[in-house]
Every structure is written in structure tokens, then in C-alpha cells.
Amino acid sequence: MAKEAFDIDGAMNRLREAVKPFPKAAMFALADEGYTSLFEQLIACILSIRTKDETSLPVARRLFQTARTPQQIRQLSVEKIEQLIRQSTFADAKAKQIWEISDRTLHEFNGELPCDFEVLTSFNGVGPKCANLALGIACNYPCISVDIHVHRVTNRWGYATTRTPEKTLTALEAKLPKPYWIEINSLLVPFGKHICTGELPRCSTCSLLEMCAQVGVTKHR
Structure with a gap:
């Protein structure tokens, strides 16, 4: 399936809706x-x-x-x-x-x-x-907190292409629009826990599937 170009603004909008049913970080x-x-x-x-x-x-x-x-x-x-x-x-x-x-x-x-x-x-x-x-x-200090979920999901999207959370932080600081720096962690923690999981991510029902490169995903639900 051909993928849409990754749009961070659209991705953030979809993430906000996707995580509404789940507890906050x-x-x-x-x-x-x-x-x-x-x-x-x-x-x-x-x-x-x-x-x-x-x-x-x-x-x-x-x-x-x-x-x-x-x-x-x-x-x-x-x-x-x-x-x-x-x-x-x-x-x-x-x-x-x-x-x-x-x-x-x-x-x-x-x-x-x-x-x-x-x-x-x-x-x-x-x-x-x-x-x-x-x-x-x-x-409300503009900074990005990269945990395992932020690292895994942004690399799975293809938005970052790094091997460690530390390098993902550097990549996101250079690329992610500043208005999203704090919010990205609040969204990707529940998203990574419940949808874009480490094992068998729920790709088939994910609202970001059309733009996600699914890097490293070999099996999914």
C-alpha cells in the first residue's frame, strides 16, 4: 500500500483523538x-x-x-x-x-x-x-522528553531514524515544531502503550497507518 507523506500536524491531530480513551501518562x-x-x-x-x-x-x-x-x-x-x-x-x-x-x-x-x-x-x-x-x-519550558515510547514510535513512523533515545532527542529538537515539544510525550506514552505497542502493534486499526512507514514492523494486529 502506497503511503501518504508524513504530516506531523495531521499526526498530532490524529494522536489526540486516538488516545482519548486511555489514561494519561x-x-x-x-x-x-x-x-x-x-x-x-x-x-x-x-x-x-x-x-x-x-x-x-x-x-x-x-x-x-x-x-x-x-x-x-x-x-x-x-x-x-x-x-x-x-x-x-x-x-x-x-x-x-x-x-x-x-x-x-x-x-x-x-x-x-x-x-x-x-x-x-x-x-x-x-x-x-x-x-x-x-x-x-x-x-512550560519548551523541551522534549524522549522515553521508550517516543523513541520507538517516532522511529517506526520514519519521522526519526536513530538507534537510541538520546539521538532521537537530538533529531526531534531539529525537526519537531516547538509547539509540540511538551505534548509529544503526553500523546505518545498512551499511544505507545495501547496502540503502537512494542510487540504486535495494532496497525490495522491505527488512524496513522496511511502515513506511517512501519519501520521494523514484521507482525502486527
């Missing part, structure tokens, strides 16, 4: 619930590392119901934080990271994290993906 869902500070978003992203949204979302809620500011979390012991987040992968390491971030935020930034990529990535355990996602949601 965890950090965007938390923002809708009022957890919009940069500190909360950064902590939520740490909790999400190597952990499915179905687990990290209730874990973040549990932690924030007990303590949601650097001051409040700093008053907890590392053991108490670990108890609150124990369903998250690597809870022991994350508990230490969360306590240390809270401590540094209080002592170095008077309890208020600046919207600064270099500051966020200076924290132990915070990489570009988390920093960009937190900055985008909390600060």
Missing part, C-alpha cells in the same frame, strides 16, 4: 490533580523510572498525601520514604535520592527549585528525560 495525570510544582513533578518522574504508570501513579499520590514539599519530605526519614514508595522499582535508592533532593532544594535554593535543566540534572538519579519532562509540565 502519570506525570500529566498528577498535574491535572494539582501536583504542578517543579519539585513534585521531578519527584514523580524519579518514582516512574523503571516502573509502570499503573504503579508509579498511586505511589506518588501516597507520598504526596504524606509530604509534598521539600520541607515536609526533609522531615521524613529515608526509611519512612522507602516505606511510602516501596512498590516503586529500586525504592531504597529512590528514597535516598528523594531525601537528598529535598535537602539540597532547601539549603541551596531556599525550598524552590529553579526552572533550570543544569540544576535538575545535577541531582543524583535525574537524567535528561526526567529533567525535560518536569520542566515542560511544571514550567
Whole structure:
């Protein structure tokens, strides 16, 4: 079947409709619930590392119901934080990271994290993906967060042609229109989880099929 030329504006419009039936990605869902500070978003992203949204979302809620500011979390012991987040992968390491971030935020930034990529990535355990996602949601800072879904789907489309998420980030920064930089993650996480899945993507019912190059797809539903 001949493919249409890939149109990113049309793709984004179709994506918005395609993901409506599915839950939002965890950090965007938390923002809708009022957890919009940069500190909360950064902590939520740490909790999400190597952990499915179905687990990290209730874990973040549990932690924030007990303590949601650097001051409040700093008053907890590392053991108490670990108890609150124990369903998250690597809870022991994350508990230490969360306590240390809270401590540094209080002592170095008077309890208020600046919207600064270099500051966020200076924290132990915070990489570009988390920093960009937190900055985008909390600060409306124009940046792209590339997780496994964004990497896989954009390469499957043929919109990016890279081998790693890091290289996909560079490719998208050069190509993707800036108004979509924050939104792309919010759309491609549920799209990648429920439609353009890693194994047996649902190509036959996908609204983007006509323009998708289906790179690497050998079997699909």
C-alpha cells in the first residue's frame, strides 16, 4: 500500500483523538490533580523510572498525601520514604535520592527549585528525560522528553531514524515544531502503550497507518 507523506500536524491531530480513551501518562495525570510544582513533578518522574504508570501513579499520590514539599519530605526519614514508595522499582535508592533532593532544594535554593535543566540534572538519579519532562509540565519550558515510547514510535513512523533515545532527542529538537515539544510525550506514552505497542502493534486499526512507514514492523494486529 502506497503511503501518504508524513504530516506531523495531521499526526498530532490524529494522536489526540486516538488516545482519548486511555489514561494519561502519570506525570500529566498528577498535574491535572494539582501536583504542578517543579519539585513534585521531578519527584514523580524519579518514582516512574523503571516502573509502570499503573504503579508509579498511586505511589506518588501516597507520598504526596504524606509530604509534598521539600520541607515536609526533609522531615521524613529515608526509611519512612522507602516505606511510602516501596512498590516503586529500586525504592531504597529512590528514597535516598528523594531525601537528598529535598535537602539540597532547601539549603541551596531556599525550598524552590529553579526552572533550570543544569540544576535538575545535577541531582543524583535525574537524567535528561526526567529533567525535560518536569520542566515542560511544571514550567512550560519548551523541551522534549524522549522515553521508550517516543523513541520507538517516532522511529517506526520514519519521522526519526536513530538507534537510541538520546539521538532521537537530538533529531526531534531539529525537526519537531516547538509547539509540540511538551505534548509529544503526553500523546505518545498512551499511544505507545495501547496502540503502537512494542510487540504486535495494532496497525490495522491505527488512524496513522496511511502515513506511517512501519519501520521494523514484521507482525502486527
